[in-house]
Amino acid sequence: MTQSGPLVRLDRVTKRFGEVSAVEDVSLDIAAGEFFALLGPSGCGKTTLMRLIAGFEQPDEGRIFIAGEEVTDVPPHKRPVNMMFQSYALFPHMSVEKNIGFGLQQEAASRAEITERVAEMLRLVQLEGFGKRRPDQLSGGQKQRVALARALAKRPKLLLLDEPLAALDRKLREQTQFELKEVQRRLGTAFVVVTHDQQEASVMASRIAVMRLGKLEQIGTPAEIYARPASRFVAEFIGDINILDGDMKGGRETATAIRPERILLENDAGLSANGLPGIVDDLAFRGSDTLYRVRLESGTILRVVAANSGHRDPYRPGDRVRVQIPPDARILLSH
Amino acid sequence: MERARKARARRKWLVIAIPYAWLLLFFLAPFALVLKISLSQSALSQPPYAPVFDWSDDFRAIIEKLQTLSFESFAGLFGDSLYVESYISSVLVAAIATLLTLLIAYPFALGIARSSPELRSILLGLAIAPFWTSFLIRVYAWIAILKDEGLLNRFLMSVGIIDAPLGIFATNTAIVIGIVYSYLPFMLLPLYAAIEGQDPALLEAAADLGASPSRAFLRITLPLSARGIIAGSLLVFIPAVGEFVIPDLLGGSDTLMIGRTLWNDFFLNRDWPSASAAAIVLLILLVGPLLIYERVQLQDEKARA
Numbered sequence: 350m351t352q353s354g355p356l357v358r359l360d361r362v363t364k365r366f367g368e369v370s371a372v373e374d375v376s377l378d379i380a381a382g383e384f385f386a387l388l389g390p391s392g393c394g395k396t397t398l399m400r401l402i403a404g405f406e407q408p409d410e411g412r413i414f415i416a417g418e419e420v421t422d423v424p425p426h427k428r429p430v431n432m433m434f435q436s437y438a439l440f441p442h443m444s445v446e447k448n449i450g451f452g453l454q455q456e457a458a459s460r461a462e463i464t465e466r467v468a469e470m471l472r473l474v475q476l477e478g479f480g481k482r483r484p485d486q487l488s489g490g491q492k493q494r495v496a497l498a499r500a501l502a503k504r505p506k507l508l509l510l511d512e513p514l515a516a517l518d519r520k521l522r523e524q525t526q527f528e529l530k531e532v533q534r535r536l537g538t539a540f541v542v543v544t545h546d547q548q549e550a551s552v553m554a555s556r557i558a559v560m561r562l563g564k565l566e567q568i569g570t571p572a573e574i575y576a577r578p579a580s581r582f583v584a585e586f587i588g589d590i591n592i593l594d595g596d597m598k599g600g601r602e603t604a605t606a607i608r609p610e611r612i613l614l615e616n617d618a619g620l621s622a623n624g625l626p627g628i629v630d631d632l633a634f635r636g637s638d639t640l641y642r643v644r645l646e647s648g649t650i651l652r653v654v655a656a657n658s659g660h661r662d663p664y665r666p667g668d669r670v671r672v673q674i675p676p677d678a679r680i681l682l683s684h
Numbered sequence: 685m686e687r688a689r690k691a692r693a694r695r696k697w698l699v700i701a702i703p704y705a706w707l708l709l710f711f712l713a714p715f716a717l718v719l720k721i722s723l724s725q726s727a728l729s730q731p732p733y734a735p736v737f738d739w740s741d742d743f744r745a746i747i748e749k750l751q752t753l754s755f756e757s758f759a760g761l762f763g764d765s766l767y768v769e770s771y772i773s774s775v776l777v778a779a780i781a782t783l784l785t786l787l788i789a790y791p792f793a794l795g796i797a798r799s800s801p802e803l804r805s806i807l808l809g810l811a812i813a814p815f816w817t818s819f820l821i822r823v824y825a826w827i828a829i830l831k832d833e834g835l836l837n838r839f840l841m842s843v844g845i846i847d848a849p850l851g852i853f854a855t856n857t858a859i860v861i862g863i864v865y866s867y868l869p870f871m872l873l874p875l876y877a878a879i880e881g882q883d884p885a886l887l888e889a890a891a892d893l894g895a896s897p898s899r900a901f902l903r904i905t906l907p908l909s910a911r912g913i914i915a916g917s918l919l920v921f922i923p924a925v926g927e928f929v930i931p932d933l934l935g936g937s938d939t940l941m942i943g944r945t946l947w948n949d950f951f952l953n954r955d956w957p958s959a960s961a962a963a964i965v966l967l968i969l970l971v972g973p974l975l976i977y978e979r980v981q982l983q984d985e986k987a988r989a
Binding site: 403404405424425426427430431432434436438439440441442451452455456499500503 | 883885886888889890891892893894895896897899900903904907908
């Protein structure tokens with residue numbers, strides 16, 4: 350591997366299923382040690398892109414490099430990447446130990462080596478004492494850990510995770526997000542996680558690629574993508590947002606987007622005459638903040654989020670308010 | 685509510701009772717008859733055994749008749765090399781045929797399970813299609829194929845592979861071919877079910893962890909289809925041991941299969957007690973495999989639950 354090059358390089362990769370392009374002309378670099386997320390709604394091609402990296406699909410066009418070597422035509426069992434499957438795909442007829450040791454066995458590691466590594470992996474995922482169990486004797490969270498341990502046992506430079514938290518319940522999901530992050534930091538392995546959950550991607554990944562209809566919409570850090578979405582699609586997909594009146598500029602339709610928490614609400618009785626007058630249509634108390642639906646005089650409805658830190662009484666439906674939008678809160682979307 | 689529950693429980697018992705009543709009437713009762721005949725003595729009478737119980741017998745007569753029952757026929761079986769050899773040969777032929785059926789059916793089942801869903805039902809339908817014609821006719825057809833002047837020999841000789849007929853017909857080879865052909869679907873279907881039910885992601889996971897396709901097959905697909913292999917093998921082996929039609933039509937005069945030996949004793953020698961004893965011993969021989977089959981089925985159901 351060249352020290353400076355990216356760990357994974359996708360060079361103008363296209364994959365079609367019949368007439369449909371699942372992945373279209375995607376170029377992408379993933380660095381060693383990175384926690385990268387492929388994010389998008391179902392059918393956007395994110396899973397296909399991951400399967401192309403793993404080798405389960407062959408691209409119709411373009412080339413794939415891993416650690417500087419072209420692997421476009423290399424079958425999956427010869428690629429230096431491992432994958433954690435959405436269904437976990439644990440071998441039901443093997444114990445937890447045998448599952449975790451399976452990969453090492455394929456590269457003809459010695460028995461002592463396998464035993465030691467399996468114990469190490471069980472410690473890593475906090476499943477000591479579960480080695481002799483069968484997968485059907487494990488809870489969903491435990492299965493997920495075994496799948497992670499199995500995929501990491503061969504010390505891959507790159508781990509692919511297909512919707513790793515989709516099968517877990519909400520509470521466990523949040524905890525596991527941080528655990529995955531912790532494991533990733535400790536091992537320094539590059540993680541590529543496929544998810545449809547933007548919050549999950551933001552919590553875990555240092556960089557996110559947003560995909561739509563087989564194409565890359567935007568790549569950036571979670572903060573970059575949130576603050577400066579490249580398109581209306583990204584703006585709407587990542588977090589909550591207000592999209593205002595389309596405008597024509599240079600022959601293209603543009604729109605202005607504003608994050609709900611950047612909008613300031615003021616009492617209409619206040620002294621300042623700034624801001625747009627409106628009426629609170631409805632509100633939702635959400636604990637740490639409150640979401641207001643404010644109807645402006647133009648009829649536009651704005652979503653406004655106000656933190657519930659102060660002791661000021663929240664507004665009620667029907668209240669007259671003034672809405673202030675700081676200039677730097679306006680995001681101009683060109684498409 | 686209490687009454688409704690009781691009525692439901694009664695209905696449940698009724699549903700269970702009907703098939704058991706059926707088995708009692710058409711399996712257990714005939715079995716008891718055969719058992720009784722096997723303990724009787726051969727006799728030149730109508731029916732050809734003694735004693736014969738009669739509804740008019742009084743208690744003393746029944747006791748006297750019971751005292752004449754003996755295990756003589758069973759002892760005779762083991763003293764008779766014809767029977768011993770028939771059992772051994774039957775088990776051997778059935779075992780070889782079962783193994784061959786498995787070897788032929790496994791790739792077949794694998795191929796069907798791995799083909800596209802639309803193709804799958806067509807291929808399965810084709811595999812079962814021969815059942816639409818009579819079993820007897822299909823076995824007769826094999827005579828036309830296997831006999832010395834039959835299709836197979838004529839073809840091989842015309843192509844020049846052989847210059848004299850193979851002489852397969854009327855040998856154990858012909859019987860094995862007949863069994864493999866006739867019982868293939870019984871092996872195919874459980875194998876197909878066992879392979880088709882496997883999560884395809886398991887093979888991807890194996891490949892991802894570095895297993896070549898052949899390793900993945902040996903470590904994942906094959907062990908996970910073990911139940912299908914056992915079920916299919918027993919479904920072929922159990923009836924093949926007692927098979928009568930195939931050895932009778934495709935076997936030779938020296939063919940020793942228990943089904944035929946038994947038939948000869950019944951209809952040619954009119955030695956009903958010996959034939960009945962032979963049938964009972966066959967049943968006992970097959971109880972073991974049957975119990976294994978039952979256990980596999982039960983485990984399968986548990987696994988699915």
